[in-house]
Amino acid sequence: MKEYIKFKISYYFLGLFCTVLTVNCTDLDEELEDVLDNDQAAEFISGAQFLEGAYASLAQFQDQGRVWALLTHPSTQLAGPTRGTDWDDGGVWRQLHQHNWGISNPFVVDTYSALLAGVNDATNVLGFDVDASTTAQAKFLRGFNLFFTIDLFGQAAVREPGEDLREVPSIFITRQTAADFLINDIEPIINDFPTSGGTNMNSSDIATKWAAHALLAKIYLNKAVWGAANPEGPYTFTDIDLNAVIAHCDAIIDSGNFSLEADYYKNFSSTNGQQSTELIFVSKNNPGQDLNTDLNDVQSRHRMSMHYNQNPGGWNGFVVLTDMYDIMEDGDIRKTSDPTISNVVSPSAQIMTDMTGIVPGFILGPQTDDSGTLLEDRTGEPLIFTRDFSLASSNERQGIRQMKYLPDFENGVDLPDTDYVLFRYSDILLMKAEALLRSGEAAAALVIVNNIRAIRGATTLTALNEIELLNERNRELWIEGWGRNDEIRFGTFMNAAQEKPITGSPAFILFPIPPEALGTNPNLTQNPGY
Numbered sequence: 001m002k003e004y005i006k007f008k009i010s011y012y013f014l015g016l017f018c019t020v021l022t023v024n025c026t027d028l029d030e031e032l033e034d035v036l037d038n039d040q041a042a043e044f045i046s047g048a049q050f051l052e053g054a055y056a057s058l059a060q061f062q063d064q065g066r067v068w069a070l071l072t073h074p075s076t077q078l079a080g081p082t083r084g085t086d087w088d089d090g091g092v093w094r095q096l097h098q099h100n101w102g103i104s105n106p107f108v109v110d111t112y113s114a115l116l117a118g119v120n121d122a123t124n125v126l127g128f129d130v131d132a133s134t135t136a137q138a139k140f141l142r143g144f145n146l147f148f149t150i151d152l153f154g155q156a157a158v159r160e161p162g163e164d165l166r167e168v169p170s171i172f173i174t175r176q177t178a179a180d181f182l183i184n185d186i187e188p189i190i191n192d193f194p195t196s197g198g199t200n201m202n203s204s205d206i207a208t209k210w211a212a213h214a215l216l217a218k219i220y221l222n223k224a225v226w227g228a229a230n231p232e233g234p235y236t237f238t239d240i241d242l243n244a245v246i247a248h249c250d251a252i253i254d255s256g257n258f259s260l261e262a263d264y265y266k267n268f269s270s271t272n273g274q275q276s277t278e279l280i281f282v283s284k285n286n287p288g289q290d291l292n293t294d295l296n297d298v299q300s301r302h303r304m305s306m307h308y309n310q311n312p313g314g315w316n317g318f319v320v321l322t323d324m325y326d327i328m329e330d331g332d333i334r335k336t337s338d339p340t341i342s343n344v345v346s347p348s349a350q351i352m353t354d355m356t357g358i359v360p361g362f363i364l365g366p367q368t369d370d371s372g373t374l375l376e377d378r379t380g381e382p383l384i385f386t387r388d389f390s391l392a393s394s395n396e397r398q399g400i401r402q403m404k405y406l407p408d409f410e411n412g413v414d415l416p417d418t419d420y421v422l423f424r425y426s427d428i429l430l431m432k433a434e435a436l437l438r439s440g441e442a443a444a445a446l447v448i449v450n451n452i453r454a455i456r457g458a459t460t461l462t463a464l465n466e467i468e469l470l471n472e473r474n475r476e477l478w479i480e481g482w483g484r485n486d487e488i489r490f491g492t493f494m495n496a497a498q499e500k501p502i503t504g505s506p507a508f509i510l511f512p513i514p515p516e517a518l519g520t521n522p523n524l525t526q527n528p529g530y
Contacts, residue, residue: 116157433464
């Protein structure tokens with residue numbers, strides 16, 4: 001029996017189909033009613049080309065909405081206050097922060113579709129006769145998208161390579177079965193992954209063996225959460241799973257390929273893909289590259305907080321919660337790169353300050369330009385960022401701001417050369433520390449945490465417990481997309497925070513399955529509480 005392949009998933013391939021098939025794009029839906037077998041498909045497109053498209057689908061993580069919004073805004077890291085008529089967007093940002101979203105929240109609907117599109121893009125590769133390395137990379141990309149699908153939504157329907165799209169997908173994955181499915185798919189082929197990048201890629205641009213170890217460590221660390229009878233816990237972390245976390249982290253550590261970066265902000269600068277010693281896996285950007293509305297949207301990470309009148313001009317949106325700001329200490333470069341306060345000098349951040357007047361890190365108080373002149377907001381008031389904000393009605397000056405990803409003035413602020421970080425070495429160290437702490441080896445975990453703190457300019461901790469370790473993960477990894485995941489695992493996700501009451505229902509630990517998905521797949525059921 002011949003296997004069949006689905007072709008149209010991402011915008012990346014839309015132009016390719018229209019060019020290769022020489023059809024009018026307006027007739028694309030009609031043309032795609034036909035099903036091509038693999039032999040026919042191989043005449044005009046290869047598995048390697050599909051793999052390139054699967055990598056391109058990672059660009060969805062760069063957008064400030066959708067996946068990243070669901071990963072970050074429900075946590076205690078950021079919030080999106082409405083400012084007059086700015087940033088209201090039908091209340092979607094308030095819903096995420098206050099844990100009261102519904103089935104129609106557009107970010108919820110779009111995220112579910114986008115993640116499964118990424119799954120399908122990777123699955124398409126597996127329908128071709130490709131080598132072991134290509135197969136491994138495709139399984140990693142499928143697993144990476146599935147990790148977030150399960151973590152956010154708790155269930156997913158997945159097709160086997162070549163399944164007819166007119167039929168219901170044959171694989172149905174729940175929170176309880178997801179970890180074993182992903183582990184069994186990736187762990188046996190760990191030695192098939194490349195150990196470094198290809199000719200036109202750095203090692204962090206593709207799914208290397210080290211990226212696979214990082215994903216497996218994440219899966220084992222979250223296995224207790226996914227396997228719990230109730231989404232809110234309690235969670236039972238087994239020695240077998242914790243030892244597996246440590247083993248996969250040690251594989252990365254012992255490789256000798258990575259080390260903590262002395263210049264913290266080099267991890268998030270325009271040269272991060274070429275110079276950082278911490279990057280394990282990234283969504284690649286090239287200067288001037290903008291293949292669709294998602295790709296190369298890393299600019300959103302600084303624009304979303306900066307004021308309109310700053311350089312570069314921002315969108316004056318998201319703010320840092322005082323819950324996040326107050327766990328940082330003066331001297332820690334992760335709080336501020338100001339050399340008069342920080343105990344560590346960041347050449348990367350200093351370049352930005354000299355050019356713009358903005359001091360990377362968490363930004364509070366009077367704002368000046370590069371000459372030291374106090375800036376004003378659009379009403380002529382001095383631009384002085386404050387700790388307080390109202391989620392429903394803030395003015396232009398309210399809320400602590402952040403700059404972690406540095407603008408790329410050399411190549412263009414709108415389309416920078418900055419790669420978007422997905423896995424980073426310090427996260428590996430902190431995952432190992434967490435596994436050690438949960439295994440009763442607090443002293444060994446404390447050594448790891450203090451090594452990170454020392455290079456960041458923070459003081460030495462004398463003891464370590466779960467809350468302090470969660471705080472350290474927030475200090476190190478803020479806005480990198482792990483806030484919600486971490487807080488659920490540590491049991492603090494439902495707590496009250498600035499401009500957020502105690503979460504009223506454990507249903508909000510998961511997001512709802514969009515009605516459109518429920519209507520097309522009888523295996524899917526709506527999550528409890530929706």
